[in-house]
Amino acid sequence: MLSLEPYIEQERRLPASGRHIVASFDERSVIVYQAFAPDIASYAVRSQRFGGDFSLTRMSWIKPGFLWMMYRSGWGTKPDQQRVLAVRLARSFFERVLSLAVPSSHSGRFASKDAWQDAVHSSEVRLQWDPDHDPTGAPVERRALQLGLRGSVLEEYATSDALLEVIDVSELVRRERPHRHPPFDRLSIPREEVFRPSDDAVAEALGLDTFTPSAESPEPVEPSRDGRFRTSREAYDWIRWDPAFDASEFVIEYDVHADELAEASLVAFDPHGDIPWHRIQRIRRGRDVVWDRRERIDRLADVRNRPR
Numbered sequence: 001m002l003s004l005e006p007y008i009e010q011e012r013r014l015p016a017s018g019r020h021i022v023a024s025f026d027e028r029s030v031i032v033y034q035a036f037a038p039d040i041a042s043y044a045v046r047s048q049r050f051g052g053d054f055s056l057t058r059m060s061w062i063k064p065g066f067l068w069m070m071y072r073s074g075w076g077t078k079p080d081q082q083r084v085l086a087v088r089l090a091r092s093f094f095e096r097v098l099s100l101a102v103p104s105s106h107s108g109r110f111a112s113k114d115a116w117q118d119a120v121h122s123s124e125v126r127l128q129w130d131p132d133h134d135p136t137g138a139p140v141e142r143r144a145l146q147l148g149l150r151g152s153v154l155e156e157y158a159t160s161d162a163l164l165e166v167i168d169v170s171e172l173v174r175r176e177r178p179h180r181h182p183p184f185d186r187l188s189i190p191r192e193e194v195f196r197p198s199d200d201a202v203a204e205a206l207g208l209d210t211f212t213p214s215a216e217s218p219e220p221v222e223p224s225r226d227g228r229f230r231t232s233r234e235a236y237d238w239i240r241w242d243p244a245f246d247a248s249e250f251v252i253e254y255d256v257h258a259d260e261l262a263e264a265s266l267v268a269f270d271p272h273g274d275i276p277w278h279r280i281q282r283i284r285r286g287r288d289v290v291w292d293r294r295e296r297i298d299r300l301a302d303v304r305n306r307p308r
Contacts, residue, residue, distance in 0.1 A: 002031070002086060002167065007135060007187040014194065016231040017141035017278070018209035019129055021195040023064035024086075029164055030094040030195065031086050032062040032147075033069035035076065041083030044166045050158035059126065059148040062087070062157070066190045068144045071133035075180060076173040086167040086190070093162035097147060099202045101127035104148075124151040127206065131276075135180035135187055138271050140233055141278050145206070182241045230298050232280035235291045239266060239283070244304050250290070253282040 002024060014022060024031040036044070036054075043052035054060075063069045073081035102116075102123040120126070126148035131139035149157050156162050169190075179187040194211050197203050230238075236252070239245045250266035254275050261281060269275075283291040290299045 002169065002172075002190045004172075004188045005191045007184050007189050010189065010192060011134075011234075012228070014192070015142060015209070015211045016228070016234070018211065019143045019145070019207050020209060020211060021064055021145050021206075022132070022142075022192045023195045024066075024190050024192050025091065025195050028091055029088045030064065030091050031088055031190070032064050032094070033066060033084060033086055033169075034060070034062055035069060035073035035078075035081035035084045037080040038083050041085055041168065041170070044085060045168045048166050049163060054158060056155055056158060059150045060154055060157075061146050061148045063144070063146045064195065065132060065144045066192065067133055067135060068130070068146065070135065070173070070180070071137045073173075074137075075177040076170055077177075083168065083170045084173050086169045087163065088165040088167065089157070090162045090164055093156070095197050095199070095202070097125055097149070097153060097157075098197050098206060099199065100125040100153065101147060101206065103207075104128045124153040125149060129207070134233065135184060135189075136182070136272075138233075139276065141231060141276075182237055229296055230291070230300070232277045232283075232291070232293065233271070235283055235298070235300060236266065236269070236271065236280075238300060238304075242304065249285050251284045252280055253284065255279040255281060 014020075040050075040052060040054050044050050044054070063072065069084060070076075072078075073084060076082055076084050100123060102120050102125065104120070104126050128146050128148070129143045130146065132142040132144035134140055176187055176189065196208065197206070239250050240247050247267050248265070251263050252266050252269050253261045253263045256262045266283065281293050282289055285303060288303075289295075289297060290303050291297060
């Protein structure tokens, strides 16, 4: 069984940005997700192995993060992705997969582009970093990992004792799907934490950022409720959806070029549009700055409690 918790509580606990493996795990296992057509999923749940129409001859992508899987599958509504499976893997196997991963784009880890291309062609594990997503499908500042498996690694994943359990979570997805919109107060998802490989060299090769759950952001003027500096998305969601704020009073300032800022009404701002969250630098109410990324200013709680 998967342990669930309110999405709002989980998001407060997790890092807001950086490259992190966010997953459900314990001392002996790690959960990854895949979504399939009903026939493939039914075979896997029944046999506790992959087979039937599951292909071992092409790359298959696994995702440790539940919400990344929800984004990719449209909360189980896209064709051939109606059934969502949580696959419990032996932790030792998952860590070995991480150690074999080669990034899908060239990085400084390789001496040359040719060396990287040779590694890509010979590796059976592909690594890709993408924006993580909130429950609505909007990208967030934190990066999420997915892994492409092929060859002997895929066969071991699908048919060996490295696969500990196949859990059909399609009913959970259907149950929680109506709650995926703000303010998220009724949404529960599998409990996830930041996973870090036991081998520091693997963590470095993956490009993982460090994260200390108890650490506070450096000297925020006004900390968020858990001591962490509120992200631009969190600030936007609070203003936009909390009736104690009049969202029409607020303006967002965002980077357009170097130090040049443009602005937009918070109400008119499209959270699913072309402006990524990390480019939002400041939020004002009138001339008063209530949130500022560079200055680490967060006065939203004071503003909410002392309306105009």
